Amino acid sequence: MARKASGRPPEEALWLWKREQALLKTLVVDRDTEAWQRDPAFSGLQRVGGVDVSFVKGDSVSACASLVVLSYPELEVMYEDCRMVSLTAPYVSGFLAFREVPFLVDAVQQLWEKEPRLMPQVLFVDGNGVLHHRGFGVACHLGVLTDLPCIGVAKKLLQVDGLENNALHKEKIRLLKAGGDSFPLMGGSGTVLGMALKSHDHSTKPLYVSVGHKMSLEAAVRLTHGCCKFRIPEPVRQADIRSRDYIRRTLGVQGAPALRPERSKKAQSPKACPQGASEEPAGTFKGTPSGREAYPRFSSVVLPRLPQLSLPLD
DNA sequence: GCGACAG
């Protein structure tokens, strides 16, 4: 029952999405807002979060959205939430957030309701922040909707505003010596959109870090390096590993030759991990008249619902 | 036809 991907949205929808991005972009804060962000050792920082969405192989609709929270600086998982969702919007470069962000916001919202003390003080997002076609990537989008500091971490350079993955760029990468080394990514307008970061000593491919929300680029790069045990920042890496694992166990019985006849979909709770209450797949926009509003919009709907940001005191 | 294309 692998549903197929919707084609490219009509220009009408893309126009609305661009308008949405332009509106929300005015709310982005691209500087440090928390004391720990300026501390040389990030003292005061205790919880870092990561989000990711993994897909079912032959299906472009079924996916697993995950949110994990790790302790800092130990980087041990203290919270995990994986849930199957049905994506409605197709993937369109430049509009990734409209496909994935609603589910990530839900996950954050649920964490706030059930384990507010575990709310991360910063979120690592798989994708770009201001390093984006219109300066508002998925990391900015999630940051604004949740009001949490966010860092965009992409694995490939998004070639926008004059940025090119050309010979010169590759040479700069080759010159990065040790983990933590980086160089600025300057857009055509002379603005630094992000940094290419060698996340650890023996990594060939850099990470492309950009500001998502409520954090300076300098702090974002420094913290990203501080969260890398491997090339991918541990919060995002754990979210990725666990979401894929969840999928593998969810349809492992049906997908491959059943080695274990008695294996339903019940196995999940290593730590303090709510496994998505196993209800109907989220993302099936209920109060939506079928036919109209083919794609979700949420800014003005979600913002008022979110709780006031007041970091839990320990 | 060719290059781009976050996830």
Next chain:
DNA sequence: ATCTTGTCGC
């Protein structure tokens, strides 16, 4: 994103 085994290195 996903399709995919072994292999080289610490």
